[in-house]
Amino acid sequence: MKLEVFEIRFDNPRGVYAAGEQVKGNVILRLRNPMKVRKVFLYFEGRAKCHWEVKHGRSKTDYRATETYINETFDLFDAGASGADHPAGEHSYPFCLLMGASLPSSFEGRRGYVRYFCKASINRPWKFDEHTKRAFTVIHPLDLNVVPTAGMPVWGEQDESVEGCCCSVGNVQARLTLNKTGFVPGEPITYTVDIFNKCDSTIERVELDLKQLVTYTGYSNSIFSSGHPKHHTKVDNFSLLNHTNRIKRNTEEHIHRAVAVPPLPPSNLEGCGIIDISYFVELKVNVRWTSITIEREIIIGTIPMHFAGVPQAPVIPGSPASNAAPSAPPLEPPPYSEPPPSYEESVFGRVEIRDENDDEHTSGQMGWAPSYPVYHYDAATQHFQILPSLPVNTPSTAPPAYNQI
Missing domain, CATH: 2.60.40.640 (Immunoglobulin-like)
Known part of the structure; x- marks a missing residue:
């Protein structure tokens, strides 16, 4: 050769x-x-x-x-x-x-x-x-320094009535607070989750996820197509909290933690007209057949905010x-x-x-x-x-399934 x-x-x-x-x-x-x-x-x-x-x-x-x-x-x-x-x-x-x-x-x-x-x-x-x-x-x-909302805290609250067989058995109040809106990979998302269980049922699980929502834009090959673009979304979740401790009736739970953002592409994918990326933090509290969901959008950037x-x-x-x-x-x-x-x-x-x-x-x-x-x-x-870059390691298993184009 x-x-x-x-x-x-x-x-x-x-x-x-x-x-x-x-x-x-x-x-x-x-x-x-x-x-x-x-x-x-x-x-x-x-x-x-x-x-x-x-x-x-x-x-x-x-x-x-x-x-x-x-x-x-x-x-x-x-x-x-x-x-x-x-x-x-x-x-x-x-x-x-x-x-x-x-x-x-x-x-x-x-x-x-x-x-x-x-x-x-x-x-x-x-x-x-x-x-x-x-x-x-x-x-x-x-x-993130040129995004006006990046330093603003995030807050959400929801109060949900819990129904029994034939009547209300009380209500559950959930509250989510994030320290700010804009983050970079590696930076911790600091959150507080407050749960007030004012009903007769026990809350078994509280989940908090970082969600990546990708919107794809395409055009049909059909002769009957109107020529208008169609949109298709895919969501991937990254767990920030999976709280399995039981929250008993008429008690409250307060969780304050921080989890680093994994290596992810920035929000919006600016410069691309057919793919858009958004990120959300979603709190989900399940009690009986009722689900309380609080979802708030955050921004993933490439340059962190420069606080004092x-x-x-x-x-x-x-x-x-x-x-x-x-x-x-x-x-x-x-x-x-x-x-x-x-x-x-x-x-x-x-x-x-x-x-x-x-x-x-x-x-x-x-x-x-x-x-x-x-x-x-x-x-x-x-x-x-300052920390050194992690080495680039070849995965020991095959990569996830990919729709090759």
């Missing part, structure tokens, strides 16, 4: 970039012997896709939508149509792509994605082409946030004087990124997950602290 090494290496080892930054690196090609080659080129693509289907008896209707953000090709070696012998040995071809500042954050969901990748190819005369592929993460900054005593992060040069203060930390900066985030893989785990354009001659990292900024918070000092 003449081809010994063919891979893409980013200057940023984790492959995480802010929208508006340059993606730099090298395509490494090592040949044992000279190889007849027409061209070596590198293709960049950034796109969003949605797809789901609705069944009607034996028939079904497909809904799809696509947006393209990056579509660039760079020639690294060009010997013309007839080709020429590429020298043996190891060769490094540098590349640099300047991304737009309005690109949406990377996201992998159950009915669609926002995905960025590059694919290097060796075009050979009268031979199969060789390819290598690598995905990278783009972060569109969401600075909390360090302010440096600016990403060239990013849209560079015109505002405070702004985002650079992703691979020189040594920090103030705590930066680390970058950790999405809580949803890795997915298969091989698509319809990849074949058995395509190598690279096909099991992949976007990485999001995660801030490490010290509850004792109420400051963000």
Whole structure:
């Protein structure tokens, strides 16, 4: 085999970039012997896709939508149509792509994605082409300091009558309080849950969940379609509290805790017109056949609020946030004087990124997950602290089922 090494290496080892930054690196090609080659080129693509289907008896209707953000090709070696012998040995071809500042954050969901990748190819005369592929993460900054409601506390209360066989047996009052509205991954959501059981029944369970609601937009392939967009939602829950201690009749319970936000994409997915992300905290109290539910929306950002005593992060040069203060930390900066985030893989785990354009001659990292900024918070000092990034570990089990598009 003449081809010994063919891979893409980013200057940023984790492959995480802010929208508006340059993606730099090298395509490494090592040949044992000279190889007849027409061209070596590198293709960049950034796109969003949605797809789901609705069944009607034996028939079904497909809904799809696509947006393209990056579509660039760079020639690294060009010997013309007839080709020429590429020298043996190891060769490094540098590349640099300047991304737009309005690109949406990377996201992998159950009915669609926002995905960025590059694919290097060796075009050979009268031979199969060789390819290598690598995905990278783009972060569109969401600075909580410019969101007016981010520092406002969240409050909700509900009073529900509990019915017995033929009459009321009392009422249950539930109250939910959050310390604020805006959070970043790694930061604790501090909550208080107050339950006043003023009925003759025992409350068996109290649950508090962080909910991610993703809304996909698509268009029908049916000839009878009106042409109007359709929407499809998927919800994933992350438990913040599962309180199984019995709350006896005519008693009350007060729970005050804090749980860190897992690595998640930012709210809204700004820059994407076919996928939207919202987050909610939902309190659920079940008593008899009555359920009390309090749901309030929160915001997940990429840049934390800078309260007094909390360090302010440096600016990403060239990013849209560079015109505002405070702004985002650079992703691979020189040594920090103030705590930066680390970058950790999405809580949803890795997915298969091989698509319809990849074949058995395509190598690279096909099991992949976007990485999001995660801030490490010290509850004792109420400051963000410097901790090293967690290593990127390959899951020991297969990733969750994914609707490949």
